[in-house]
Amino acid sequence: MANGVTLESLRQSLIRQEDTIIFSLIERARFPTNSPTYNESYVSSPTFSGSLVHFVVKETEALQAKAGRYANPEEHPFFPNNLPPSVVPPYNFTEVLHPPAALININKDIWDMYFKKLLQLFAAPGDDGNYAATAASDLVCLQALSRRIHYGKLVAEVKFRESPQEFEPAIRAKDRDALMKLLTFESVEEAVKKRVAKKAMVFGQEVTLNNNDNKGKYKVDPSVVSLLYGDWIIPLTKRVEVEYLLRRLD
Numbered sequence: 001m002a003n004g005v006t007l008e009s010l011r012q013s014l015i016r017q018e019d020t021i022i023f024s025l026i027e028r029a030r031f032p033t034n035s036p037t038y039n040e041s042y043v044s045s046p047t048f049s050g051s052l053v054h055f056v057v058k059e060t061e062a063l064q065a066k067a068g069r070y071a072n073p074e075e076h077p078f079f080p081n082n083l084p085p086s087v088v089p090p091y092n093f094t095e096v097l098h099p100p101a102a103l104i105n106i107n108k109d110i111w112d113m114y115f116k117k118l119l120q121l122f123a124a125p126g127d128d129g130n131y132a133a134t135a136a137s138d139l140v141c142l143q144a145l146s147r148r149i150h151y152g153k154l155v156a157e158v159k160f161r162e163s164p165q166e167f168e169p170a171i172r173a174k175d176r177d178a179l180m181k182l183l184t185f186e187s188v189e190e191a192v193k194k195r196v197a198k199k200a201m202v203f204g205q206e207v208t209l210n211n212n213d214n215k216g217k218y219k220v221d222p223s224v225v226s227l228l229y230g231d232w233i234i235p236l237t238k239r240v241e242v243e244y245l246l247r248r249l250d
C-alpha cells in the first residue's frame, strides 16, 4: 500500500485510540450529569446563545483552529462555520484520501449520539457545580470519538485500494447495503467489543497497594463501553466508510 498505510496499521491505530476513548470516558465519569452544562438558559452572553458545552466547544475549536488543528485531515470540527484562520504554516500531511473526503463530517450525529444516548449511560445523576470542567471533559470525549469515527475514511480508502474491482460496481450503483456488506468484518467487530470491555476493567479498576480486589466496581461500566462501541461507535465508523466509498469514484 502506498504511503505505508495498511489495514493492519490502521487497525493498530484504532486499538490505540480505544485507550484514549476509554480514559476520556473515565475522566468524564468523575463528574455527575451536571445538567446546567447543557441548559441553554444557564448562559447569559450578549454575543452567544446556547448551552455552556456548546460555548466551550465552539470557543475551544476557534482557538485550536488558530493553532492549526484542522489543517490535519484527521481532525473534524463540531462547529466548522466561521472558524478563524491558522496562525501557523501548513504542515505537509501525506495525502492518502480521495479529495471529496473533505466533505464528510458527521460530527452533528456524533454530538447528538453523545448527548442524547451515551452520557446518561455512564455519568451518574447529580450536580456538583463543576460545569466548566464537565464541558471541557465532554469536549475531550467528543474529539476522541470524532477522530475514531472519521478514521473510517482511511479504512475505506485502504479497503478500496486492496480490491477496487470488488467495490466499483456497488459504488456506481450507489448501493449502500452492498458497500456495507463488503466493508464489514464481523470477527474484527466482536474482538473490538470484547477488548474494550477488558480495557475498561483494567483502566477503570481501583489500584491499591494491598490487594487488587475490585469487588466488581469500575470507574466506567465495562459492559457500557462494549455497548457504546457495538451500538454507536462501530456503526458510525461504518457509515463514514460508506459515505467515503460513495464518493470514491467522483
Ligand SMILES: C=C(O[C@@H]1C=C(C(=O)O)C=C[C@H]1O)C(=O)O
Residues within 6 Å of the ligand: 011, 152, 155, 183, 184, 185, 186, 188, 189, 192, 233, 234, 235, 237, 238
Ligand atoms: C474499521 C473497520 O471496518 C469495520 C468497522 C469496524 C470498527 O468500527 O471497529 C470493525 C470491522 C469492520 O466491520 C475495520 O475493518 O477494521
